[in-house]
Amino acid sequence: MFRDTLKIVYNRYLKKITMSSFRHGESLIGILFVTPVVLYFLIFLLYPVLGALYYSFTEWNMRTRPVWVGLWNYKHLLFDRINYPYFWHSLGVTAKYTGIAVPLSFVTALVLALLINAVQRGQDFFKVAFYLPVITAGAAVATMWRWIYDPLYGLLNIGLKAVGLQPQRWLGEPRMIIPALAIISAWQCGFAMIVFLAGLASIPSRLYEAAEIDGAGAWQKFRYITLPMLKPTTFFLLVTGLIAAFQVFDIVYVLFRTGGGTIGGPGQAGLTYVLSLFDHAFRYYEMGIACAMSFILFVIILIVTCLQFRFVPQSYE
């Protein structure tokens, strides 16, 4: 009797409270688990982003208090060619680099992925070998390519001469600098290659078998099965590749700032947008201008990404 009464009391009044406490405890534990990442997001991502947005409306050299100047930084970056002569130039250099480097890296990565996919043995070796440039330090990569591009002793010019072609001033002639940088970028296409390999692995083999029964050749299988089935992969790589290309920095920094104060090499042909931003921030101490540049770049990347989502096919259809 007493037991039954207890059960009724528990079910009617206490169960809810206990469950609620349990749920409450559970959520508390959950909150504790996500706290580090939330704090990381708030302190190291959100706060700096909001801070940079604020400083983009100020004149600030880090040594004195920031002075609110409204849209002055944005206006002068866009229209003042005396104080900021390289804003549009650096944007042009970056656009040109993106236009050459992204397709070149794409094609190289796809070809490598197809070749690796085709070999029967040693796939892992080739995957590691072609991925190594991605994890090699930017400074080491730049130093190595300086030697490859050396006009007198460089491997590339020696190779060109061997096949009867004219040697080039890869890092000396302004018109050659962007193609030279794009070649380095294509050499570092290991990430895209791995993603393409994953994309290739996800294509069902029955599609190829059916095509073979219908008499399709290698080119037709590539054109009508492989390429369309890689659309989601291609879309992902295009979006991330463009974002990375717009932010290219480490290679150009090491290649063209070795003497100190050298902005982007001969004719400033290698002065990419982020290299110019770095100069404004850490050489001229124009933090307001640098922050404004970073938000202009953010808007550009946002627009380009939206256009990609609108116009680039993302699925098999």
Add this chain to the structure above:
Amino acid sequence: MSFKRFVGLTVLLVVGAILTTTLAAFGASIDFWIYEPSGPAGEALEQLRADFEALSPGNTVNIIPIPKGDFNTKLNTAIAVGEVPDASYLDQPLVAQFVEDGLLDPVPEGRIDESIFYQGALNTNRVEGILYGLPLTQTCTAIYYNKDLVPDIPETWDELIQVAEEVYDPDKQIAAFGFSWGHYGGGWGAWLWHSFVAASGGQLLDEENQVVSFAEQPVIDALQLWVDLLAYSPFEVIESENSFQTGHVAMMISGPWEIGGLRESWPDLNWGVALIPRKAEADFGTNIGGDNGVVYAASENKGLAWAWLKFLTLAEPNVVLSRDVMGNFPINLTVAKGDWLAGDEALGAFMEQMKYAQTRPRVKEWLKINDEILGAALSEALGGEKTPTEALNDAAEKVKQLLGW
């Protein structure tokens, strides 16, 4: 406790407290920021600190070493949050900017004897006639030449062109004059080229009269000389890595930082250092680099900070600081020909060259002008897009607008 013991203990405590307070008032402490030295350089710096503290009992110098690559950024960040050191190293072109921001304490009247300094080095601290720091070490550029290719060192520009014509050999891929890899444009190239402007008798800015001198004849002649030298110095040779060291370049402009590498890695190369050739009617000239010591206006121990900086400029400490700690040259004239050179001809040539150093302009916008306007003008003229006159006229116009002169 007896009353006597109580009184005795009380007196002891009071005397102790007074003594401690008095000693604390006499003893002061300063924070000094410096580029982080490594190994033996750090030990040499520590010895300098110990020597100073022995001369100044009760006072303490806290040396804060910062890696050189991060130095300016960390210094700016520290200032931004109000953690200003008492004294620090300061890159020469930043002195004017720091003065503009009201951060620096001027050198107190009568504190130093200006005549002991190389004037080029001292003047890097002068803004609108007022001295805001002391030079601590200095460097400059001179001409390295391959003795096998250039038996007679040219002294004037006419002789330089003549030697260039003689040594240039397209078949053996020997170029006359090297600007080092990638240095013919941008801020670095502009800094090197300033040496030739100084050796033409010209200057880049007349700050006193607010005149941009880029388009004046001596400056144009200095750029025309580099363009003329290119006729005997193909880009594909001079742009090659280590082209001087491999014997492909007969002469190059560079600083004393090459000496160690040349001796260690290229022992068979027969090379020497000479003064930068001058325009016939002008005196010798060169640029200047190096570091200054400054005291911050917010320091609570300015007296001790200036005493420390002055100590570092005295003959013996300055040799230790410049040679053993920083790998640069002393700024104290009294040690110019001292025993420390130990008969080293290359170092001796640089010490001689430094007597002719011309300070770079001290307007706060100079770094930008140097990188973005002057460097670009050099690039245009050397790349053949414009004549030296056109490139420098255009550059002068831009600088006038930028400075509002």
